[in-house]
Amino acid sequence: EWEYLEEATKIEGRAHSDPAHSSIDNKQVNNQSVLGSFMHFLVTTAYLIRSEYIQLRMLMCEDSVVSGSQQEEILSMGQGLLAKDYVVYEDQLQFFALLARLDVRTSLDRLYENLCSRCNAFQEELSNAESNNSSSNQHTVDLLHEQMQWIIMMIGFTLCDSGTSERVLIPKPILDYSASCQVTEQNLAVQCIMAMLKTLEFELSSSRSSSNAAYGSPLLVETLFWALRRIGPVYILPDLSDYHRISQSIIVAFGSASDGGNGEVVIRGIVDLIKQTFDIWSAEEDVLQMCVSLMLALGQRASIAQK
Incomplete structure (x- = not known):
């Protein structure tokens, strides 16, 4: 239609x-x-709904942190899959993704900017605390973690669908948008994935530091691995025969070396992040299970398993 x-x-x-x-x-x-x-009318209305939803979710994160429900949620991480936000709010997030794909460029630009700004704010908070030899504001750190978690879930649902009976491919609206991007730096789909990897890398490195260990968020780490579990098998080392046309910017970022891509480098980076996670969050069962789930999902792709 x-x-x-x-x-x-x-x-x-x-x-x-x-x-x-x-x-x-x-x-x-x-x-x-x-x-x-x-x-x-559809595109304009979708933009308004997306904007209001993002703003509402960010405000609800503030309320969650103030009321202390975030800490309760962290403590309930072992209660199973039904306690996860990406399961509880799946219908909302799927609808958000549907609206986002009506205008991929604007949607991803908003999500990318939100993720980067909050990740930078988190880095500045820890950096200022270290330079002043003082403790970080726990409320600010918790709020940034909660907001980043929701932004990552929105990105995860927007960039690809879930599926078990059939192998999931990159959605057509994302492919059409990516075709208009001449270089990788212009492709916001690629940049969102790279931003998540950088966020995970910084979160793990800061958690390893003795002075910042108390400010780590196993829930955010788990959500980042959930997003990679959803996105990785779809975007990394894509089978070009599955697509009538695929953007060169995606191939360069995640394709095989024979096609001029950096997919093998991304895989090695993810494996290294998983190793760090097992070392840092060895007591967090849900985090480790998500790491294993990611490895199994990547291993189901023969082209990835060989690397």
Whole structure:
């Protein structure tokens, strides 16, 4: 239906620009104009809903930290899968992803900026505490962790779907958007994944420090590995035969070395992060189980398992 609307808009554009189409029935043109307006309405409305949802979730994170429910959630990590936000709020996040894919560039840009800004704020908080030889503001750290967790879940649902019976592929809206990106640095889908890897790397390195160990978040680490579990098997070393067309920016970032990609480097980096996690969070069963789940998911792809 969405492709039909897009095609209708293209026909309308040709009718206005090409004199050869001036004989098109006025009623048909009017109908196509209505469809074009409806498309604009959908994209605009989706943007408003996404913006409000992100803002609402960030505010709810503040309320969660103030009320202390975040600590209760961390303590309940061992209660099983049903306690996880990406399960409890799956319907909301799937709907968010559906709306986000109507305008991939704007959606990913918002999520990328939100993740980077909060990760930078977290780094500054720890850096200032070290330079002043004082303790960090626990409320600020907890809030940043909670907000980053939700942003990561939104990114995870937006970039790919879940699936068990069939191998999941990169969604068509993401492929179409990526095709418009000339270089990897312009592709926000790639940059979001790289930002998550950098966030995980910093979270683990800061948790290893004796002065900052108390500010680590096993829940955030688990959520980051959940996102990699969802995204990794889809984007890393993609089988080019599965796609009619795939962006060169994705191939460069995650493709095989034979195709000029850095997929093997990404795999080695993820394995190294998993090793660090087993060393740092050896007492957190849920975190370790998610690491194992990620390894198993990657291993199911023959091209990845060989590396």
